[in-house]
Amino acid sequence: MTNQKTIIILGGGTGGLVTANELKKKTGRKTRVILIDKNPNHIYAPSFLWLMLGKRQTEKIQKPLSLLIRKGIEFINEEIIKIDTENKLVKTQNQSLRYDYLIISLGAELAPEKIPGLTQSGYNLYELKEVERLRDDLGNLSRGKVAIVVSSLPFKCPAAPYEAAFLLNEHFQERGIGDKTEINIYTPETLPLPAAGSDIGKAVAKILAKRKIGFNPEAKLNSVNPEKKELKFENGKTDNFDLLIFIPPHQGPKVITNSGLGNEASWISVDKETLKTKYDKIFAIGDVIASTIASGKPRPKAGVFAHYEAKVVAENIVRELQGLPANKKYNGNASCFLETGFGKAAFAYGNFYNTPAPAIKMKCPGRIWHWNKILFEKYWLWKWF
Ligand SMILES: Cc1cc2nc3c(=O)[nH]c(=O)nc-3n(C[C@H](O)[C@H](O)[C@H](O)COP(=O)(O)OP(=O)(O)OC[C@H]3O[C@@H](n4cnc5c(N)ncnc54)[C@H](O)[C@@H]3O)c2cc1C
Known part of the structure; x- marks a missing residue:
């Protein structure tokens, strides 16, 4: 197809999965969406805590990324070795791929x-x-x-x-x-x-x-x-x-250091509202970014940020491809369930980019939040596959 843009997404974790889905759904055959991950599976990490107690089985908390092919998303199961911003190339063990847009969601390395x-x-x-x-x-x-x-x-x-x-x-x-x-x-x-x-x-x-x-x-x-x-x-x-x-x-992924894209700790600097890096048509989202809250402290690393940032980036790329202003911004809203045991969880929610300090509230532990946490787990593994 002429004029078809190639969008490459690095990482099939929280941020990469959402970006790939949103972009393919909204651009159809106008784009080639390629997702690359060294892991064949997307793993839903919040369920590790239930897995620890035998309340989940491994196969129930992960899904093969190759399933995305049925949505029109190409999946490459390889390790990314280098990002060449000058020539707009991503290098894996076996191939070099050219991109028009690049979204980096490689998470944090342990x-x-x-x-x-x-x-x-x-x-x-x-x-x-x-x-x-x-x-x-x-x-x-x-x-x-x-x-x-x-x-x-x-x-x-x-x-x-x-x-x-x-x-x-x-x-x-x-x-x-x-x-x-x-x-x-x-x-x-x-x-x-x-x-x-x-x-x-x-x-x-x-x-x-x-x-x-x-x-x-x-x-x-x-x-x-x-x-x-x-x-x-x-x-x-x-x-x-x-x-x-x-x-x-935790540290930034080695491929980010090797490609000269990170700060001294290998996290990638971005505009925290648009997730743009200093490189043309390259965005970074999720745990791999260096972003701060009003106090100057790092914004927490959590899937909820990767999720919302992915939506903003996808929406702006779609708008740009439609010739519209890319004006969506991430405002810092986030929420999280906190399991407290005995069938209960607390629920924290609010805005992390609020000034002069984050404005976060917490609902007391209750059964409703625990059940919401379980529902969200089921929803996540259904929605994006
Ligand atoms: C036990 C636990 C509980 C959690 N609970 C919550 C919760 O309740 N709520 C919440 O919001 N967050 C939670 N998180 C955090 C959440 O999982 C992460 O913040 C989130 O997944 C980050 O998304 P990401 O897309 O930035 O990176 P990730 O989801 O980590 O994805 C990065 C992907 O990049 C791939 N990758 C990395 N390097 C390479 C390479 N060189 N080549 C190819 N592939 C590569 C990895 O294999 C991985 O799939 C939890 C995490 C853990 C461990």
Whole structure:
């Protein structure tokens, strides 16, 4: 087809999946939409917490990206090696592809190796295989100390470590070992979910205290001793554990560094309303971007941002192709469910780009939010495939 534009989307996670769907639906045969991911499957990460407790099976929380072909989206299952902005090329292991538009949604890379002893000592809550291993081993724990450690900032889904603690607390109570086990959270943060403001942080800290879950703020992990089962923090403190669950350090994807597209931490700078990079017809969305809230702190990394940013980018490209002004802007609205265990969840919502501070509210834990979280999981894996 003459004049057909090629739109390449890098990453088939949250942002990439939404962008590909929205673009193909609205442009039909006017565009060739190609999505590239090294993973053959799209994985719905929020369900890792239920997977950890055997409440989900792996095959129910992922879908093959090749299914997108039935929507007219081309899928290439290869690792992206380089982005050549000068010649408008994306290079994978086996091919070079030319684009008219490029959307980068490569997420954050996990780097547990950055902390000595970490990988050997515990379970990575953010890796599917590791969560499966944790699920299989959890039954062996009948007493002792569980440490949930946020190893460094930033990390995606600021709610996840707290959700893991609440769900494990429920799990231990149900198994009748609640009084023989102790759960402690260690984090460099000053309060839970600090980007959402101190009221939300204090509310979550109150629920932690009520459940007797230890909260250790301003604890930046230095190293772990696998033999002694000992955590060492930058402030000199140490603590022991019987079971360690960790959130590893995050970094920008290597392909972004290798292509010279990132800042010093390999995150990509964008206009936070339009998601435009400094390069012509290249957009970046989701966890891979460097964006800040009014305080100057990074905006949290979470799927909800990737989702809304994807919609803005897709809409603006569609408008541009129609000869209309590309005037859609992302305003910073976001929301998130926070599982608190015992069939309940809280719901936080509001605007993260509000000035002088984010305007976020939280609905108290209730069954309705827990059921909404489940419904959203089902909707997500149905809607985009
Ligand atoms: C346990 C857990 C719970 C979570 N819960 C929530 C929640 O409740 N709400 C919420 O909003 N967010 C949640 N998140 C965060 C959310 O999953 C991420 O923020 C979101 O997926 C980011 O979307 P993205 O498109 O930027 O990146 P991703 O979804 O991470 O997608 C990036 C994709 O790029 C691919 N990729 C990377 N490098 C390459 C390469 N070189 N070549 C080819 N492919 C590559 C990856 O395979 C991946 O598929 C949770 C995360 C975890 C781990």
